[in-house]
Amino acid sequence: xxxxxxxxxxxxxxxxxxxxxxxxxxxxxxxxxxxxxxxxxxxxxxxxxxxxxxxxxxxxxxxxxxxxxxxxxxxxxxxxxxxxxxxxxxxxxxxxxxxxxxxxxxxxxxxxxxxxxxxxxxxxxxxxxxxxxxxxxxxxxxxxxxxxxxxxxxxxxxxxxxxxxxxxxxxxxxxxxxxxxxxxxxxxxxxxxxxxxxxxxxxxxxxxxxxxxxxx
Amino acid sequence: xxxxxxxxxxxxxxxxxxxxxxxxxxxxxxxxxxxxxxxxxxxxxxxxxxxxxxxxxxxxxxxxxxxxxxxxxxxxxxxxxxxxxxxxxxxxxxxxxxxxxxxxxxxxxxxxxxxxxxxxxxxxxxxxxxxxxxxxxxxxxxxxxxxxxxxxxxxxxxxxxxxxxxxxxxxxxxxxxxxxxxxxxxxxxxxxxxxxxxxxxxxxxxxxxxxxxxxxxxxxxxxxxxxxxxxxxxxxxxxxxxxxxxxxxxxxxxxxxxxxxxxxxxxxxxxxxxxxxxxxxxxxxxxxxxxxxxxxxxxxxxxxxxxxxxxxxxxxxxxxxxxxxxxxxxxxxxxxxxxxxxxxxxxxxxxxxxxxxxxxxxxxxxxxxxxxxxxxxxxxxxxxxxxxxxxxxxxxxxxxxxxxxxxxxxxxxxxxxxxxxxxxxxxxxxxxxxxxxxxxxxxxxxxxxxxxxxxxxxxxxxxxx
Numbered sequence: 001x002x003x004x005x006x007x008x009x010x011x012x013x014x015x016x017x018x019x020x021x022x023x024x025x026x027x028x029x030x031x032x033x034x035x036x037x038x039x040x041x042x043x044x045x046x047x048x049x050x051x052x053x054x055x056x057x058x059x060x061x062x063x064x065x066x067x068x069x070x071x072x073x074x075x076x077x078x079x080x081x082x083x084x085x086x087x088x089x090x091x092x093x094x095x096x097x098x099x100x101x102x103x104x105x106x107x108x109x110x111x112x113x114x115x116x117x118x119x120x121x122x123x124x125x126x127x128x129x130x131x132x133x134x135x136x137x138x139x140x141x142x143x144x145x146x147x148x149x150x151x152x153x154x155x156x157x158x159x160x161x162x163x164x165x166x167x168x169x170x171x172x173x174x175x176x177x178x179x180x181x182x183x184x185x186x187x188x189x190x191x192x193x194x195x196x197x198x199x200x201x202x203x204x205x206x207x208x209x210x211x212x213x214x215x216x
Numbered sequence: 217x218x219x220x221x222x223x224x225x226x227x228x229x230x231x232x233x234x235x236x237x238x239x240x241x242x243x244x245x246x247x248x249x250x251x252x253x254x255x256x257x258x259x260x261x262x263x264x265x266x267x268x269x270x271x272x273x274x275x276x277x278x279x280x281x282x283x284x285x286x287x288x289x290x291x292x293x294x295x296x297x298x299x300x301x302x303x304x305x306x307x308x309x310x311x312x313x314x315x316x317x318x319x320x321x322x323x324x325x326x327x328x329x330x331x332x333x334x335x336x337x338x339x340x341x342x343x344x345x346x347x348x349x350x351x352x353x354x355x356x357x358x359x360x361x362x363x364x365x366x367x368x369x370x371x372x373x374x375x376x377x378x379x380x381x382x383x384x385x386x387x388x389x390x391x392x393x394x395x396x397x398x399x400x401x402x403x404x405x406x407x408x409x410x411x412x413x414x415x416x417x418x419x420x421x422x423x424x425x426x427x428x429x430x431x432x433x434x435x436x437x438x439x440x441x442x443x444x445x446x447x448x449x450x451x452x453x454x455x456x457x458x459x460x461x462x463x464x465x466x467x468x469x470x471x472x473x474x475x476x477x478x479x480x481x482x483x484x485x486x487x488x489x490x491x492x493x494x495x496x497x498x499x500x501x502x503x504x505x506x507x508x509x510x511x512x513x514x515x516x517x518x519x520x521x522x523x524x525x526x527x528x529x530x531x532x533x534x535x536x537x538x539x540x541x542x543x544x545x546x547x548x549x550x551x552x553x554x555x556x557x558x559x560x561x562x563x564x565x566x567x568x569x570x571x572x573x574x575x576x577x578x579x580x581x582x583x584x585x586x587x588x589x590x591x592x593x594x595x596x597x598x599x600x601x602x603x604x605x606x607x608x609x610x611x612x613x614x615x616x617x618x619x620x621x622x623x624x625x626x627x628x629x630x631x632x633x634x635x636x637x638x639x640x641x642x643x644x645x646x647x648x649x650x651x652x653x654x655x656x657x658x659x660x661x662x663x664x665x666x667x668x669x670x671x672x673x674x675x676x677x678x679x680x681x
Binding site (some may be wrong): 001002003004005007008009011012013014015016018021022023024025027028029030031033047050051057091095106107108110111115130131132133138139140141142143144145148149166167169170173174178179180181182183184185186187188189190191192193194195197198200202203204205206 | 237238258262263266269270272273276277279283288297298299304307346347365366367388395396398402403406407423425431437439440441451458459463465476478479480481484485487492493495502503505509510515532602610
């Protein structure tokens with residue numbers, strides 16, 4: 001069955017002592033992608049599009065109305081959301097526009113009630129231009145299933161959180177502390193090509209990913 | 217029942233024209249995507265070097281790194297176990313899962329390696345694969361045939377039939393429609409599941425973190441919904457730091473599918489914390505040896521650098537022609553020949569036939585993001601097969617005979633002269649279309665140019681005395 005960890009470690013040490021694995025060099029830092037200003041935005045826009053995401057650049061104050069318009073266009077009737085300052089005004093607007101907010105009390109209720117969840121609304125902790133990727137750190141008020149199960153995912157990201165390089169991920173994922181129990185890098189909507197190589201979106205995760213990049 | 221040998225399986229695969237067309241289409245597409253992705257990557261050679269260096273550092277201090285990884289995981293609330301053999305790992309997982317409800321799985325080569333699903337089913341545990349290709353393969357009661365595209369051998373009609381049978385409807389063979397049906401059906405399984413089982417792409421020692429990559433999002437569902445998450449990890453998957461993991465991510469998807477990154481990359485550092493609205497209550501991690509420490513202690517250690525991107529399969533002219541099932545192993549293709557021997561070292565086919573299922577062309581080495589020298593290691597395995605006298609006697613005798621001639625100049629010259637005379641008796645239009653016994657197989661598909669009646673050195677001496 002299980003063996004003591006020390007037994008495994010002992011075997012590994014003995015194996016290494018045979019001397020086949022060469023001594024590695026010193027760790028060198030990986031090249032960072034350096035892009036700034038308008039070029040930074042352009043790179044993010046291009047990569048996000050390539051990954052199948054849909055970008056809207058707008059002022060933060062415009063986000064609630066745009067979100068309501070988007071929900072109407074998608075025919076969304078239900079939404080779930082993160083409880084953060086950025087999301088709050090958008091959530092209020094969606095509720096006022098008649099969408100039902102599903103706010104489960106716990107995870108097992110979430111699994112049941114998110115079965116047909118239309119829209120997941122979150123912010124993102126960072127947007128990475130190199131690959132058109134969003135970083136989402138989960139935790140209190142920041143449910144994973146709100147995006148993992150929703151048909152559509154709307155991420156609201158302040159422009160200030162846009163960075164150039166994947167090499168920034170370690171720092172950003174930690175956000176000055178430890179890693180949360182769960183964080184995810186999201187690059188476009190869910191996809192599969194398992195059936196004869198034909199690309200289909202929305203296998204398990206979001207069918208469409210919308211990014212609102214906001215400026216004050 | 218006697219299993220057909222490797223050669224026979226390959227022969228049958230080559231005769232399967234539909235399989236050949238599917239393989240041609242998918243592998244050429246994947247290789248082209250890989251090439252495009254690396255052409256677009258800034259400073260790609262250096263990026264690959266750095267990714268390789270990160271894996272090398274992890275392996276070179278694997279004992280310390282595994283110890284640190286386990287310690288950090290435990291601090292994060294992950295229960296860490298070690299399993300020496302495939303059987304141990306499967307038993308351990310079955311023991312944890314039993315009585316906890318139904319199981320949903322995201323794609324994991326390691327769980328295939330230890331035959332986990334068979335054991336769970338034998339124990340009466342309901343198991344469902346959630347990756348679309350893996351689910352189709354499970355429904356068909358087959359094994360996957362490629363690391364990245366497990367059901368590449370299936371047509372959309374076959375998908376429609378399998379999924380239709382499962383949900384009790386007749387379904388059109390339309391990929392988008394089938395995905396919608398699959399999403400709904402698998403969602404029901406997800407909601408009911410008590411256990412989520414996943415593999416691990418990388419284990420980060422610095423932070424006690426499991427990294428899991430998918431395109432479909434099933435990895436997220438499997439590791440976030442059910443109250444119990446069990447992860448199985450080969451010990452070679454450890455990397456030292458978050459920065460190392462990021463660098464490997466930079467090349468992993470580019471090589472495997474031509475994407476910059478897969479859609480979802482999860483960083484799992486424990487079960488849910490107080491205040492977390494969702495996430496599993498328990499996370500268990502099983503560290504799997506199953507031959508890896510043996511390989512670490514040999515010249516075959518380099519195969520442990522593999523990040524399981526699958527591109528060597530797509531680049532390999534042998535795999536391109538026969539597909540994954542001919543290898544009859546969890547791990548097909550070039551790296552698969554090594555991984556199969558690693559987990560089945562006592563199996564003659566793994567030692568003798570496998571390493572010869574290669575032309576040593578080096579396409580795998582060229583395509584590999586970490587430049588793993590698979591041909592070198594296949595030659596080492598071939599040598600091992602000879603040394604352990606597992607290679608057939610006739611072949612060893614032939615090689616020994618040839619070596620004896622080739623190291624004796626006089627005997628060699630006599631043999632040359634004799635062969636020239638013999639060739640003039642059996643040759644046709646300057647070719648030897650077939651030769652007896654061992655050489656018969658080789659000449660069965662080649663016409664060997666006949667040795668001339670006057671050997672070259674005699675002709676040269678005559679010309680230039």
